[in-house]
Amino acid sequence: MESPYEHSYPSPELAAAHPFVEYAFDRYADDEMLERALAFREESERRRSIRLFSPDPVPRELIEQAVMAASTAPSGAHKQPWTFVGVRDPEVKAAIRAAAEEEERVNYLENRMNEEWLEALAPLGTDHHKEFLEVAPWIVVLFEQRFEQRPDGSTRKNYYVKESTGIAAGMFITALHRMGLATLTHTPSPMVFLRRLLGRPDNERPFVMFPIGFPLEGTRVPDLRRKQLDEVFVEVDRLA
Ligand code: IYR
Numbered sequence: 001m002e003s004p005y006e007h008s009y010p011s012p013e014l015a016a017a018h019p020f021v022e023y024a025f026d027r028y029a030d031d032e033m034l035e036r037a038l039a040f041r042e043e044s045e046r047r048r049s050i051r052l053f054s055p056d057p058v059p060r061e062l063i064e065q066a067v068m069a070a071s072t073a074p075s076g077a078h079k080q081p082w083t084f085v086g087v088r089d090p091e092v093k094a095a096i097r098a099a100a101e102e103e104e105r106v107n108y109l110e111n112r113m114n115e116e117w118l119e120a121l122a123p124l125g126t127d128h129h130k131e132f133l134e135v136a137p138w139i140v141v142l143f144e145q146r147f148e149q150r151p152d153g154s155t156r157k158n159y160y161v162k163e164s165t166g167i168a169a170g171m172f173i174t175a176l177h178r179m180g181l182a183t184l185t186h187t188p189s190p191m192v193f194l195r196r197l198l199g200r201p202d203n204e205r206p207f208v209m210f211p212i213g214f215p216l217e218g219t220r221v222p223d224l225r226r227k228q229l230d231e232v233f234v235e236v237d238r239l240a
Pocket of ligand 1: 186
C-alpha cells in the first residue's frame with residue numbers, strides 16, 4: 001500500500017542508527033472488537049478497592065506476573081522509571097503498619113487533613129487504623145525513580161516520571177484484578193518512611209502502596225456510584 005504519510009517513520013537514517021522491528025499487532029474484526037470492549041469494561045466495573053483482606057497466602061509468581069504486566073506501561077523516553085518492592089515478611093509488614101499508622105494518626109487526629117478533606121473521605125469511613133497492612137499476604141510499594149542511577153555512579157534524567165509511574169500503577173491494579181486478586185491504592189502520607197524502612201536508594205520516592213490479597217469473606221465496600229459516560233467523555237466536533 002502506498003504510504004499516506006509524507007514523512008516516513010522510521011526515516012532511513014533513523015533505522016540505520018537505531019533498530020526497528022515490525023509491530024506484531026492483532027487487528028480484530030469489528031464485532032470482535034466490540035465484544036472484547038464490552039467484556040473488558042464489564043470486568044473493570046467489578047473491581048473495587050478493599051480494606052479488609054483475608055490472610056490467605058498469594059504465590060509470589062502471581063505478584064511477579066502483575067509487575068511484569070505493569071512494567072509494559074509506556075514511559076517518558078522509555079525510561080521505565082519505576083521499582084516495585086514486594087513485602088510478605090511479617091516483621092517488615094508490621095513495621096510498615098506501625099509507621100503508616102503513626103502518619104495517619106497525625107493526619108486524622110492532629111488536623112493534618114482539613115475539614116474539606118475529611119468531609120470528602122466520610123463516605124469511605126477510613127481512619128488511622130491500618131490493620132490490613134499486616135493481614136494482607138503482600139504489600140507492594142511502587143517507587144518512582146526521579147532519576148536514573150547508573151552502575152558507574154553517573155545519573156541520567158528521567159522524564160514524565162509521575163505520569164509514567166501512574167500508568168504503571170493503573171496497569172498493575174488491572175493485572176491483579178484480572179487474575180482474581182484485590183488491592184487498595186494506599187498512600188499513608190507523607191510516605192517517605194517507606195524509603196528508609198525498605199532500604200531504597202535516594203533516587204527512588206514512594207509513589208503508592210498496594211496491600212494485595214483476597215477480600216475477607218463477606219467484605220463490604222461503600223456503595224459508590226461511578227460517573228456516567230456523559231460526565232467523563234465529551235467529543236469536540238468543531239473548533240472552539
Ligand atoms: N491516606 C489516608 C487518607 C485517605 C486519603 C484519600 I484522598 C483516600 O481516598 C482515602 C484515604 C488513609 O489511607 O486513611
